């Protein structure tokens with residue numbers, strides 16, 4: 059059992075690139091935290107520093123209140139599944155799984171029982187006598203994961219452990235990891251660039267971009283109240299639409315200019331977002347989730363015109379790409395150029411490219427960001 063704490067942690071590579079910049083984050087004892095962000099944002103760098111495989115440039119890593127910056131990897135009792143894992147080629151799957159326990163000189167009976175149990179969980183039982191070269195990429199990856207979780211480490215570090223698996227196995231093993239982690243209550247830092255994986259797996263999710271922590275919170279918190287425009291766009295499938303718009307003070311209230319329309323912001327929304335009052339007369343980014351945009355049969359002063367670009371039929375839902383004239387410039391004039399919006403509709407819908415539609419955007423479904431992209435609350 060162990061909590062992990064990063065204080066002002068920085069990794070600056072010799073090339074001058076910041077892998078991680080001034081990170082402050084705490085992973086609770088027994089917690090499963092998912093670290094998510096685009097390729098190159100510093101996820102592997104952070105895991106490797108935690109495991110002791112990468113030197114820290116400044117700041118500290120604490121495991122259970124002990125600064126471990128200079129503690130060698132073997133003494134950290136951390137099990138890591140690497141993004142580029144390696145198995146012992148001359149050993150069978152059974153041998154690979156058993157290896158960490160053999161090193162610990164565990165009794166043969168116990169080793170056999172643990173190998174049997176892990177093989178069952180990871181669907182490896184029929185493969186126990188094969189060597190790695192006779193396995194598919196996904197099967198090898200499961201062996202690598204089994205080898206990490208077979209020994210009872212204080213901390214699990216998992217670097218995209220499911221990236222080689224097909225969609226069905228991914229979902230299945232994701233469920234197993236969550237169940238196993240809860241059962242063993244081992245502090246886990248799990249890395250992925252897949253936001254859907256982060257949202258389904260994490261008790262809390264930490265979103266990173268270019269080495270900087272953007273937000274940490276429960277999946278629901280970061281989905282419903284993204285801290286900035288990056289998180290809004292990154293989380294969700296598809297991510298949030300962001301529209302350049304502006305706020306006006308008029309007749310004692312605040313109005314939102316959205317393309318050609320001026321929508322009064324009701325008092326309940328102003329109560330939810332008190333920050334809006336201090337941003338009136340400014341340009342803002344308005345965020346709306348693709349499922350919160352509705353199609354309307356009739357044009358009215360509450361709808362906006364849009365033109366279909368393409369549609370993606372997913373079976374249970376249809377994603378429609380639309381062009382709309384929603385952008386406005388700094389002098390609050392409609393610019394006339396096109397804003398691309400994604401709309402997510404339940405069920406199957408047929409539209410042809412170029413078709414004109416009317417869309418309705420509910421004012422209660424909006425998020426607001428200032429000109430720096432920070433959420434207005």
Ligand SMILES: Nc1ncnc2c1ncn2[C@@H]1O[C@H](COP(=O)(O)OP(=O)(O)OP(=O)(O)O)[C@@H](O)[C@H]1O
Pocket residue numbers: 071072073075076077095096097098099100101102103104141251
């Ligand atoms: N040994 C190194 N020397 C110099 N720069 C490095 C080194 N390792 C990583 N970097 C750089 O540091 C940044 C973070 O890399 P890192 O591998 O941590 O990203 P990541 O989030 O794990 O990406 P991915 O999702 O593609 O695995 C990148 O810009 C990368 O090019």
Ligand SMILES: [Mg+2]
Pocket residue numbers: 101102103141217
């Ligand atoms: Mg990586």
